[in-house]
Amino acid sequence: MTFYDREEELGTLTTAAESPGSDFIVVYGRRRVGKTELLKKFCADRPHIYFLASQEAEHRQREKFLDQVADYFDERVPRIDGWDEAFEYLGEKLQREDLVIVIDEFPYLVEENDSLPSYVQGFVDQALDETDSMLVLCGSSVSTMESEVLGHESPLYGRRTAQLDVTPFSFQQAREVISYEITDAIRSYAVTGGTPMYLTLFDYDQSLAANIRSHVLSPSAVLYNEPEFLLRTELRNPARYMSILEAVAMGHTTPNEISGATGIDSGPLSKYLQTLRRLRLIERDVPVTASGKKSKRSRYRVADEFLRFWFRYVEPHRSSIEEAPAVVYNGTIEPDLPMHVATTFEDVCQEAVWEGIRQGRFDPYSEVGRWWYGEDEIDIVGLAPNDDRVLLAECKWTTEPVGEDLVESLQAKAESVRWGPADRDERFAVFSKSGFVDGLDTQLDDRWSLFTLADIDDILTLT
CATH class of the missing domain: 3.40.1350.10 (Trna Endonuclease; Chain: A, domain 1)
Incomplete structure (x- = not known):
């Protein structure tokens, strides 16, 4: 994927790398926002070890991590049985050479061993602190990164030297990618939002209609099931959350309206809404003149343009899309799209x-x-x-x-x-x-x- 923008984030990482002493950086944000591309760009001209975790058994995760460390130092892989020993081994190597160490998708490691933050704490306090190296923990599960790395109860709390919350592009930033003229650029942004991967999937030599049909309405396309994958990254049982997102995308914006549309009582609904806000999937608005955050005149909105588009047009019409996507586009999406775009505008x-x-x-x-x-x-x-x-x-x-x-x-x-x-x-x-x-x-x-x-x-x- 082509690297766009992120100059501010790159500047933060570069300043940290060029300053004396060690650094412990936390990078997090939703799937597809470009965290990995940012870190690869940063590491490209620096000595580094980049480890991408996966959803595997703990011993396989650890073996692959050790393989990369040993390979960098051109050594045989040591026989090590625990993460504490793995980080001790890495710490010994960093006494010889200063490096950038990136552990991407750190939440996958925590899923298999919830003691991992404690082992990282020991590494940061004892080994990293004595070097000019940098450790970067990166993750797409916002909830895990905020609780297990940044949270008050985490062993790592207070140890980071910087954190980067990587968010989707604004329209101004996305304009660098969207090569349509301004009218279609706004219409296109109303579909993709500012997520870099979604933006770069579209072929701007094709019409917006063609892009929607091929990249969103095709059951084999990446974006057809993307919101489900996104929610499963954060939630074990996403069904009720999906019904809430669909209700909000369809224009039910107050708690009473959402409760009526979903059948979820106000008590449980409040907790679901709080979770969706914490995951940056919905936003709570109050009138700009309202005093305090407890205003009773609150409204909710889907926080991402693509999710808003998907829950408005794709999720309610899945069966029809499977049978006749062109009919759904021509009969449902195209006539209503100006209403959807008006909010984006x-x-x-x-x-x-x-x-x-x-x-x-x-x-x-x-x-x-x-x-x-x-x-x-x-x-x-x-x-x-x-x-x-x-x-x-x-x-x-x-x-x-x-x-x-x-x-x-x-x-x-x-x-x-x-x-x-x-x-x-x-x-x-x-x-x-x-x-x-x-x-x-x-x-x-x-x-x-x-x-x-x-x-x-x-x-x-x-x-």
Whole structure:
């Protein structure tokens, strides 16, 4: 897979490697986000041992680890019966040469021996500490890495010198990969999200429809069953979690709505939602003006665009896809896709606001998010408490140019946003896929900013 971006992560690893003393780095994140490619890129021009764990019996895992250590030092494989002795052997070798040691998919080792973090602790404290070497533990099971490596009760707690939570690309970062023009780039991102492996599977010389049919709707394609594999990485019994994700993807966003759609009572549902949040599979939103995290006006959303697409269009129609994928695409996905993309477009516009703030195209705002109250909703609201300034913005993924009706609607809803003093400074923005009716810009005062897709692309173009 081609390596993209990750300059910040590479910089963190490089700085650690070039500083004196030993380092213990923890790298984690969901499957397919590019952790392995990042570590291979980092190790490419450095002396290193890279060990990729697999789901095998403990003795086979240990034998393969020792094979790689012995092979690097051109020695015969020693006869060793435990992980404690294996790390002692590695520690002895590091007295001769400083290396980067990468253990990838560390959770697979912990599955077979839950004492492994204690053995790694002994290695870090006694052997690694006396060298200029680096140990990197990497894993795709976020729950295992957070509990067994980073958690308060882990023997390794407090010993890391750095940690990298590798997340999917934002649209701005993904734009380097997606070579479609801006309209189809946003539509494509609404399908793949920012996971590098998903992004690089698509052939951008083909239409988006062709990519969806060949890479998502084909039962032999990698992405057809990908969410199930992802959930099984973290959960032993994913069925109820899948039903929750499907409900949220279909638009049931409040706890009561999710409970009604899934039949799961509110008590157990709360625990399931908490787990899905911890695994970064769903996000909990509250209005940007809400005080505190305990707001009762919470909504949930699937945190990944591909998962949202899959649970909206693939999971509910599996039987039909097996028989006639083209019918599912033409009859179900294509007509509804603009509704799906509209939500993604709001996120892209929010990215543009943050980037515009960094570039000085927008006044600064310390908080930016969605707002809703009762029947009223505003796609983007920015708050600048120190200046009593508020930004109110709408994002329209429609086939018709935006006109005066939306302007009047946004001004009316602004009165319902209870924030700041009565004489607050109100600024307005509208982002539109299809542009604006002729002359709209001349009718608006300097509190208003209008953005086309070309304007958004210009703001988010990486330099």
